[in-house]
Amino acid sequence: MAKPLPFEDVERTERSESEPALLVDVDGFEGPLDLLLELARRQKVDLHRISILALAEQYITFIEEARRMRLELAADYLVMAAWLAYLKSRLLLPEPPKGEEPSAEELATALALRLRRLEAIREAAKKMGERAWLGRDVFARGAPEPVIVNRDSRYEASLYDLLKAYAQQRQIQFNARVSLHKRNVWSLVDAREALERLVGHLSDWVTLDTYLVEYMVEPAMRSTVMASALSATLEMVREGKLTVRQDEAFAPVWVKPADPAAAGV
């Protein structure tokens, strides 16, 4: 922004000093306010005492020159030119009686203020740019030494949680154990022993059920007794100690000691 912007002083009226040869180059400006600010700088007076009228004239001349040279201008620049032309005429004409609109003087002051504000922030931006930037002018430790973090876990638990966990666990357990506990089985060994006792004092056919009745007092025991007894019976038949017959499906199963004569068969 500090670089002198080349522009042609077509007007010459307000400028006493000789300016560098002027080129109309709108591209160099960041919008109409920027152009205005540059033109204002050319007045070489404090922005507080800038002549807005002169500034308006310079701007309009600049834009006209640009259009004469058939340069493409952004609409912003043209809008500003139109507004400045309006302001210029207001400033030159006698003020109408005080209306609702701001006076020409007030408009001019507001424009001057905007320019001062832009100038000030430019200056601030420049100062910031000139500061010692980290990573450009000043540097942090190039090889920082990492902090070793030791994580120490602290566990939280309340007595309530503890008791609840315990009670729930134990309750599940005793509920599960109740059904398990009652389940008695008549093992194959038990069945075999009982059947061997039977073989001892049997001489003729007898139904297995009749004999087993005494072991089936508990209804729950029925299936386990029947299953084990049948398995044991078949095993003893295979060993030749028993003969077994069943007249039809689902009929009672008859057993009797094997005929010693037929034992080998």
Added chain:
Amino acid sequence: MQEETAEMPDAPEDEISHVPDHGEAMRIAEALLFASASPLGAAELAGRLPEGADVEKILQDLESLYALRGVNLVRVAGKWAFRTASDLSFVLARNVVEQRRLSRAAMETLAIIAYHQPVTRAEIEEIRGVATSKGTVDTLLETGWIRLRGRRKAPGRPVTYGTTPGFLEHFGLDAIEDLPGLEELKGAGFIEGRVPSDFSVPVPSDADALREDEDPLDQDDFLQPLDMHRTEAGEE
């Protein structure tokens, strides 16, 4: 004193027999500050120094001990950090692999955000008298120097921008009030004059707390800040 020593779990036994040794505490602070890539606050330091150590005194002593050296202890963003002396940038600049240069537009936009925060994009544009390209704000967000603060309680609920602690750190500022030329800016009519009333703020503030005229950001703003920004730009 004996009791205090007993309480301390991490102090080497012989080191601190009576009063926490100022010299030893300085060495510890020095080691901590040297080791850290980012600035450390006085409170952070205090938590890691022997109990009873005078943190302020230690920092002052270290500051003056290093004042004339090639490495200085400086205050940035309210914290402390060792940095190479700024007058030596001419030798060190060669270290810089690639320094992102901000465009003039970006630099001005950053300055306006810094000095005027919280500030909306429309307000930035009013000052510069020109539209701000989306790319400029995106670039600044990428640097991590500016952040979305909230939304202005105004029609359209525009996003307000402010600076981050990273901004202070980068520009070597202790606090936002230390911005250069703040007084001149006040004098230039930043406060008084025709400036719209919702715009003029006496001093810039990068405090986390929202101003009266700010709403918190929406939920979506946090999810996709850059996209949100794009949407905002699209609305214009």
Added chain:
Amino acid sequence: MQEETAEMPDAPEDEISHVPDHGEAMRIAEALLFASASPLGAAELAGRLPEGADVEKILQDLESLYALRGVNLVRVAGKWAFRTASDLSFVLARNVVEQRRLSRAAMETLAIIAYHQPVTRAEIEEIRGVATSKGTVDTLLETGWIRLRGRRKAPGRPVTYGTTPGFLEHFGLDAIEDLPGLEELKGAGFIEGRVPSDFSVPVPSDADALREDEDPLDQDDFLQPLDMHRTEAGEE
């Protein structure tokens, strides 16, 4: 502090008696070493220092200048770098306390250990009806609330677990016998419904003295409690 400052040749003015820019060269070397991401060799430094600077002397002076400080200039693989003084390495370690909640499995296991101690892992599993993961017991050992007591006089000599004084402290119990019994648990609504007649809640004991059916721990158990534990798990 005063003495220390006096000892150090840190005032460039006094230092530079004959060679005029020795102090300045020292500052530059200091900044270069500080900002460098890797150690710098004498030749590398010489290339960045003012012409005619005595690199060896500069490095020697910097070395002695920092010798007693919290940061030292040290030689690493023939090159030079700043490093935290070795006696201060402890300051670069930070202990972070994390609050964590126990998993349900851990909570149940802990409760069973508390009530049924001394108890083996197999017994815990029998009560819970599920296998207890090694991690659960490890976590509990980490809390400091349970300990290895001894080894059960039984095949396999399984380890017995019990609670620690830390357990009582954490749960606000005066003694382990203060854990509520069956009637109290029922009264407080922890146990509801019909309770089988053979169901009981043991009266726990965390006495140090081993029970009759316990042997002392083996020597190895003390050396590597967790590893021992792992081995035990492996045997299953």
